[in-house]
Amino acid sequence: MAHRTRLTIRDVAAAAxxxxxxxxxxLNNRPDVAPDTLQRVQQVxxxxxxxxxMLARSLTQGRSHILxxxxxxxxxxxxxxxxxxxxxxxxxMGYGITLNLILQPETSDVDHLLSALRARQVDGIIxxxxxxSDNRAWSRTKGAEMPVPVILVGGMAGKPYLPxxxxxxxxxxxxxxxxxxxxxxxxxxxxxxxxxxxxxRQRLLGWRQTLEAxxxxxxxxxxxxxxxxxxxxxQGLYRLLERCPDIDAIFASNDQMALGVLHAAHRRGRSVxxxxxxxxxxxxxxxxxxxxxxxTVYQPLTDAGALAVVEIDRLISKTRQSRRSDETPKMxxxxxxxxxRESTRxxxxxxxxxxxxxxxxxxxx
Amino acid sequence: MAHRTRLTIRDVAAAAxxxxxxxxxxLNNRPDVAPDTLQRVQQVxxxxxxxxxMLARSLTQGRSHILxxxxxxxxxxxxxxxxxxxxxxxxxMGYGITLNLILQPETSDVDHLLSALRARQVDGIIxxxxxxSDNRAWSRTKGAEMPVPVILVGGMAGKPYLPxxxxxxxxxxxxxxxxxxxxxxxxxxxxxxxxxxxxxRQRLLGWRQTLEAxxxxxxxxxxxxxxxxxxxxxQGLYRLLERCPDIDAIFASNDQMALGVLHAAHRRGRSVxxxxxxxxxxxxxxxxxxxxxxxTVYQPLTDAGALAVVEIDRLISKTRQSRRSDETPKMxxxxxxxxxRESTRxxxxxxxxxxxxxxxxxxxx
DNA sequence: CTGAAAGCGCTTACAG
DNA sequence: CTGAAAGCGCTTACAG
Numbered sequence: 001m002a003h004r005t006r007l008t009i010r011d012v013a014a015a016a017x018x019x020x021x022x023x024x025x026x027l028n029n030r031p032d033v034a035p036d037t038l039q040r041v042q043q044v045x046x047x048x049x050x051x052x053x054m055l056a057r058s059l060t061q062g063r064s065h066i067l068x069x070x071x072x073x074x075x076x077x078x079x080x081x082x083x084x085x086x087x088x089x090x091x092x093m094g095y096g097i098t099l100n101l102i103l104q105p106e107t108s109d110v111d112h113l114l115s116a117l118r119a120r121q122v123d124g125i126i127x128x129x130x131x132x133s134d135n136r137a138w139s140r141t142k143g144a145e146m147p148v149p150v151i152l153v154g155g156m157a158g159k160p161y162l163p164x165x166x167x168x169x170x171x172x173x174x175x176x177x178x179x180x181x182x183x184x185x186x187x188x189x190x191x192x193x194x195x196x197x198x199x200x201r202q203r204l205l206g207w208r209q210t211l212e213a214x215x216x217x218x219x220x221x222x223x224x225x226x227x228x229x230x231x232x233x234x235q236g237l238y239r240l241l242e243r244c245p246d247i248d249a250i251f252a253s254n255d256q257m258a259l260g261v262l263h264a265a266h267r268r269g270r271s272v273x274x275x276x277x278x279x280x281x282x283x284x285x286x287x288x289x290x291x292x293x294x295x296t297v298y299q300p301l302t303d304a305g306a307l308a309v310v311e312i313d314r315l316i317s318k319t320r321q322s323r324r325s326d327e328t329p330k331m332x333x334x335x336x337x338x339x340x341r342e343s344t345r346x347x348x349x350x351x352x353x354x355x356x357x358x359x360x361x362x363x364x365x
Numbered sequence: 366m367a368h369r370t371r372l373t374i375r376d377v378a379a380a381a382x383x384x385x386x387x388x389x390x391x392l393n394n395r396p397d398v399a400p401d402t403l404q405r406v407q408q409v410x411x412x413x414x415x416x417x418x419m420l421a422r423s424l425t426q427g428r429s430h431i432l433x434x435x436x437x438x439x440x441x442x443x444x445x446x447x448x449x450x451x452x453x454x455x456x457x458m459g460y461g462i463t464l465n466l467i468l469q470p471e472t473s474d475v476d477h478l479l480s481a482l483r484a485r486q487v488d489g490i491i492x493x494x495x496x497x498s499d500n501r502a503w504s505r506t507k508g509a510e511m512p513v514p515v516i517l518v519g520g521m522a523g524k525p526y527l528p529x530x531x532x533x534x535x536x537x538x539x540x541x542x543x544x545x546x547x548x549x550x551x552x553x554x555x556x557x558x559x560x561x562x563x564x565x566r567q568r569l570l571g572w573r574q575t576l577e578a579x580x581x582x583x584x585x586x587x588x589x590x591x592x593x594x595x596x597x598x599x600q601g602l603y604r605l606l607e608r609c610p611d612i613d614a615i616f617a618s619n620d621q622m623a624l625g626v627l628h629a630a631h632r633r634g635r636s637v638x639x640x641x642x643x644x645x646x647x648x649x650x651x652x653x654x655x656x657x658x659x660x661t662v663y664q665p666l667t668d669a670g671a672l673a674v675v676e677i678d679r680l681i682s683k684t685r686q687s688r689r690s691d692e693t694p695k696m697x698x699x700x701x702x703x704x705x706r707e708s709t710r711x712x713x714x715x716x717x718x719x720x721x722x723x724x725x726x727x728x729x730x
Numbered sequence: 731c732t733g734a735a736a737g738c739g740c741t742t743a744c745a746g
Numbered sequence: 747c748t749g750a751a752a753g754c755g756c757t758t759a760c761a762g
Contacts, residue, residue, distance in 0.1 A: 006512075008739055019749045024741060034747055051484040055429065056739035059420050059754045066463070074445045075650075084439050087466045096485060098431070099464045101452045119416040120461060147371075230654035256651065263654050285440075286621065286651065289595035289628050373755055384733045389757060399731055421755035424738045 007050045016044045027052055058121060063320070066096045067312065068117035068125040072105050076228075077255075077282050078301055082128050082153055085305025093313055098122060105132040105197075118147055124312040127162075128153040128305075131198040143329070149315035153308050157198050160331045163315070165308050167299045168333040169199045173206020175297050175338045176251045176279040181214055183277055183345035185249035189222045191236035191261065193253045200225075203253050203281070222247070226257045233260025241268060248276060249344075255280035255287050255296055262290055262343070277344040281336075293341035300334045307332070372415045381409045392417055423486060428685070431461045432677065433487035435478060437470050437494045441593075442620075442647050443666055447493050447518055450670025458678055463487060470497040470562075483512055489677040492527075493518040493670075496563040508694070514680035516673050522563050525696045528680070530673050532664045533698040534564045538571020540662050540703045541616045541644040546579055548642055548710035550614035554587045556601035556626065558618045565590075568618050568646070587612070591622045598625025606633060613641060614709075620645035620652050620661055627655055627708070642709040646701075657707035665699045672697070 009027075013020045018037060025033050026041040033041075044050070058064040067090050073079045083099075090097050098120060100113060107113070107129070117125055127150055129135065136156050143150070143161035155166035173190075180188050190207045193200030208218040221243045226232035233252050237260070240247055252258035258280030262272060270276045272292055280287060280296040287294040311332075374392075378385045383402060390398050391406040398406075409415070423429040432455050438444045448464075455462050463485060465478060472478070472494070482490055492515060494500065501521050508515070508526035520531035538555075545553050555572045558565030573583040586608045591597035598617050602625070605612055617623035623645030627637060635641045637657055645652060645661040652659040676697075683692075 006739090009741095010739080020739090021741070021750090022748060025748090028741085032747055037747080049480070051480050053424075053486060053739050054484045055420050055424050055486050056754090057741075059418075059424060059739080059756090060741040062754075064420065069464075074439065074449050080439045080445050084466060087464055088468075091465070097464050099434075099452055099462045100456070101449060103453075115414070115416050119419045121418060121420050230651055234654070259651060259654055263656060266656060286595055286624060289599070289624055291628060291631060291656070371755090374757095375755080385755090386734090386757070387732060390732090393757085397731055402731080418755050421738090422757075424740090424755080425757040427738075 006053075007048055009050075009052065012041070012044050012048065012050050015048070016041045064096075064121045064123055065094060066098055066120065066122050067309070068100065068120065068122035069097050069128060070100045070102065070113060070117075070125065071128045072102050072130070074101065077284050078130075078299070079128065081301040082305040082308075085302040086126055086128070086309055089306040089309035093309060095123070095309070095313070102129065105129055106135045110138045114142070114146070122148060124149040124151070124316050126151055126153060126308050126312060128308075130154045131156040132194070133196045149312055149319055151308050151312045151315070153304060155198060155202065155331055155333055157201070160329045163311065163327075163329045164331045165304050165311065166331065166333055167199075167301070167304060168335055169202030170206040170209070171333075172281055172297045172299070172336045173203040173208075173251065174210045175206075175336060176203075176281070177207045177210035179295070179338055179340070179344060179347070180249040180251060180277050180279060181210070181216075182347040183249070183273070184348050185277055185345070186216070187222065187244060187247045188216075188249040188251060189224070189237075189240040189244065189247045190251045191224055191226045191233055191240075191253060191257050193226060193228050193257075195225055200253060203251075207251055226253065226260075228254055228256060230256045230260040230263070233257030234264040235260070237261045237264035238268075241270075250276060250278045252278060252280050255282045255284045255294060258294055258296070258343070259286075259290055262292075262294075273343050273345045279344055283339055288341060290343070292343050295341045295344040296339050298337045298339050300336070304334055307334075371418075372413055374415075374417065377406065377409050377413065377415050380413070381406045429461075429486045429488055430459055431463055431485065431487050432674070433465065433482035433485065433490040434462050435465045435467065435482075435490065435492050435494060437467050439466065442649050443495075443664070444493065446666040447670040447673075450667040451491055451493070451674055454671040454674035458674060460488070460674070460678075467494065470494050471500045475503045479507070479511070487513060488681050489514040489516070491516055491518060491673050491677060493673075495519045496521040497559070498561045514677055514684055516677045516680070518669060518673050520563060520567065520696055520698055522566070525694045528676065528692075528694045529696045530669050530676060531696070531698055532564075532666070532669060533700055534567030535571040535574070536698075537646055537662045537664070537701045538568040538573075538616065539575045540571075540701060541568075541646070542572045542575035544660070544703055544705070544709060544712070545614040545616060545642050545644060546575070546581075547712040548614070548638070549713050550642055550710070551581070552587065552609060552612045553581075553614045553616060554589070554602075554605040554609065554612045555616045556589055556591045556598055556605070556618060556622050558591060558593050558622075560590055565618060568616075572616055591618065591625075593619055593621060595621045595625040595628070598622025599629040600625070602626045602629035602633075606635075615641060615643045617643060617645050620647045620649045620659060623659055623661070623708070624651075624655055627657075627659075638708050638710045644709055648704055653706060655708070660706045660709040661704050663702045663704050665701070669699055672699075 009020045009023050013023045139161040150162050152164035192204050211218040224236045224239045226236045265272050280294050283296045283298045287296050374385045374388050378388045504526040515527050517529035557569050576583040589601045589604045591601045630637050645659050648661045648663045
């Protein structure tokens with residue numbers, strides 16, 4: 001650590017009295033090195049604190065052991081969890097990570113980004129930008145021709161032209177809505193995320209399908225669009241209350257908006273959950289400390305991030321063996337889980353089919 | 366983008382009918398290229414979509430244009446803001462980023478991390494781990510001998526052996542406490558972060574100094590330690606109320622704990638801010654939507670992250686010119702700002718010296 | 731303004 | 747089990 005002159009494999013070889021490729025063999029744990037040679041070289045390495053130049057190694061091996069990660073919105077819950085999981089799993093599998101953050105999910109600069117990553121010789125790319133509008137359109141034209149494996153994190157509309165791993169967002173809508181109905185709700189409103197987002201549309205779809213399965217009409221009057229922020233959740237509830245004063249439950253598409261709903265309910269004098277049940281999504285750290293503690297839907301984002309790395313490692317190995325991947329890209333969706341707290345009325349029947357019963361009286365604290 | 370066979374500078378040179386170093390000159394915007402040669406080469410580059418291999422370039426230049434970033438706790442507010450700012454500024458200045466996340470702020474694996482970064486030939490290292498216990502002790506012994514510039518993000522106790530950029534955390538404590546006193550508070554409690562953290566101790570120091578400046582005793586009865594979580598804020602208020610039932614203001618060392626305080630105050634029937642003023646730190650997105658909206662202290666973390674990159678770039682350039690840096694490492698602290706909302710009683714006098722007046726009646730909504 | 735040569739620090743066949 | 751040669755894809759002096 002203390003050396004100012006860059007130490008090279010040549011220095012180590014000289015000090016150990018062997019050739020450079022013998023040192024190389026030791027560094028790469030090759031079996032064909034005599035025990036005492038091994039000892040000697042290892043000792044020199046230890047004493048000098050030599051560490052091989054990964055750049056040079058990458059150049060000869062044609063493999064950088066670096067993954068390019070493109071992400072958006074680290075200030076938000078989901079992206080930061082995914083990135084953390086990706087980094088952890090990558091480190092565990094011997095990959096370094098080069099991080100590229102974009103300012104807007106709808107970037108027009110895809111070409112530039114991809115070629116920058118290619119120039120850095122990444123072994124694979126993890127594209128952790130949610131699908132917003134047609135910001136994944138590039139994968140249709142360029143997907144098959146990418147020089148390195150690419151994996152998308154997050155689901156998308158239409159046929160995936162690249163392998164993708166995400167959360168089953170329709171299931172999120174189902175879980176939340178099913179739970180609200182089971183608690184006796186009859187008029188379940190929804191505050192969606194921006195509808196240009198695939199995730200938002202899927203959560204809305206889950207809500208709609210669940211209502212229909214219970215023979216309830218998913219009226220447009222019960223739907224309002226938010227933008228993930230607390231404020232939009234608050235405004236959303238005001239709008240819904242104006243349209244349907246008898247609304248008795250809200251599925252907010254994330255916990256921040258759910259917090260806004262609590263806020264608005266408080267201002268309008270609607271007690272939660274007695275008069276209004278509320279479900280959020282994400283299970284942010286604060287959710288269990290909202291007033292009342294928030295029922296929410298957990299997304300296995302850590303699993304998704306880790307799985308993305310495992311999967312891209314597999315694709316990298318495969319590509320290197322057969323020179324090209326012939327798999328049909330598939331979309332893997334992981335299942336969310338409901339976390340029940342006190343912002344929703346308790347389930348009155350275990351059978352979802354019997355969910356439409358009278359509203360229960362105010363729950364105890 | 367569509368090429369499966371890696372294109373090299375040699376291919377471009379051949380296609381343009383020039384030598385490789387003429388292509389190199391074009392790639393590096395060297396002035397000494399004939400106009401028509403330039404044209405020809407650029408055209409070939411455009412047509413083929415050639416992008417130079419950064420690994421090879423780094424090897425010859427002895428410079429990777431990559432910054433190693435070591436961070437902790439992306440799930441928290443501060444770290445994610447700093448990382449975002451670092452990435453943005455780095456991208457703007459032509460650096461790539463290799464990200465290393467650690468699981469605990471007190472890592473024993475510093476050597477391993479540093480040598481891994483060194484092996485990747487990073488041009489500089491941004492160490493964005495807060496000082497906890499003696500987790501920066503390594504900088505004393507290794508600081509001066511690091512083969513590349515290192516910059517620490519966050520302040521630290523004692524003399525810095527490496528340049529460091531952070532937030533003036535004592536000023537955070539001063540701002541918060543001064544504001545509480547100006548609102549008429551006489552018994553200001555504090556819920557600190559973990560006291561093994563420099564940040565926590567500095568915020569405590571600011572609180573103490575401010576009370577003393579106002580001739581108020583910073584009694585130990587008014588201090589309780591939290592761990593940044595909502596729960597610890599809640600428990601903290603319970604403890605303080607038991608010890609000092611007449612406490613009339615709380616400085617919580619982050620917004621999450623401040624939320625816990627609101628929660629606990631609600632449960633104990635203490636109205637905020639009429640009976641209890643509360644200030645947090647961070648200005649998280651939810652802060653303005655807590656009930657009541659939270660008065661808090663903003664930290665210029667984005668500036669700190671950006672400044673770290675600017676500064677390390679300067680050090681990198683300097684090191685490359687003079688072969689070594691002879692500057693005395695200095696600690697730069699940026700100033701926080703108070704954001705006043707409704708969780709604190711309004712200021713009753715503009716002169717802080719007159720702050721000790723009667724509590725004001727309940728504030729209007 | 732342009733090119734032939736050497737080298738960055740490694741690893742990959744190829745001999746022995 | 748070990749080493750001499752060639753090469754990964756660039757750039758840096760050095761000539762001209």
